Amino acid sequence: MTDSTPRLDHVVLWVRDPVASASFFEKAVGLRPWRVAEYAEGKAPFCSVRINEETILDLAPLPLAERMEVVPGAAASAGHPVHHVCLSLPRDGFDALRSRLEEQGVPVSDLSHDSLGARGKAKRSFYFRDPDGNVFEARHYD
CATH class of the missing domain: 3.30.720.120 (Signal recognition particle alu RNA binding heterodimer, srp9/1)
Structure with missing residues (x-):
C-alpha cells in the first residue's frame, strides 16, 4: 500500500x-x-x-x-513576503537552537506559550530572521 x-x-x-x-x-x-x-x-x-x-x-x-516564470507573474515573487516558516523541534532541539542563535548574535523574540499549530498547542515558540530577512518561528510541542 x-x-x-x-x-x-x-x-x-x-x-x-x-x-x-x-x-x-x-x-x-x-x-x-x-x-x-x-x-x-x-x-x-x-x-x-x-x-x-x-x-x-x-x-x-x-x-x-x-527565469522562474512558471506561472504568469511568478518572477515578481522574489522578495515577496511570506510571513514566516515554522520549524517544529523536540524540546532539547528547541533549546539548543535558541542558544545557538543567541551565541551567534541573531536577535530572537520573546517566548510565546500555547500558540496553535499543526499539532495543537505548542508549549513554547519564538521567532528569528535569517540574514536575508526571512522570518522563522521555532516551536516545540512536548
Whole structure:
C-alpha cells in the first residue's frame, strides 16, 4: 500500500548569497547543507538545507527569479513576503537552537506559550530572521 498523505517537500527562499545562507542555516539553525559545493562550482542553480529526510529549504539567488516564470507573474515573487516558516523541534532541539542563535548574535523574540499549530498547542515558540530577512518561528510541542 502506498502512503498518499500530502507532505511539504520544499520551500524556496530568495537570498542574496546562497553559500552564506547555507552556512547560517548550518551553524545557527543546525540544518544540514545540500548541494553547496555544486552551486559554488556553477553546477547547480541553487543550494539547499535539509530540514528532515523529506523536506528542504531551497536557497535561490535573487537573479534566478527572472527565469522562474512558471506561472504568469511568478518572477515578481522574489522578495515577496511570506510571513514566516515554522520549524517544529523536540524540546532539547528547541533549546539548543535558541542558544545557538543567541551565541551567534541573531536577535530572537520573546517566548510565546500555547500558540496553535499543526499539532495543537505548542508549549513554547519564538521567532528569528535569517540574514536575508526571512522570518522563522521555532516551536516545540512536548
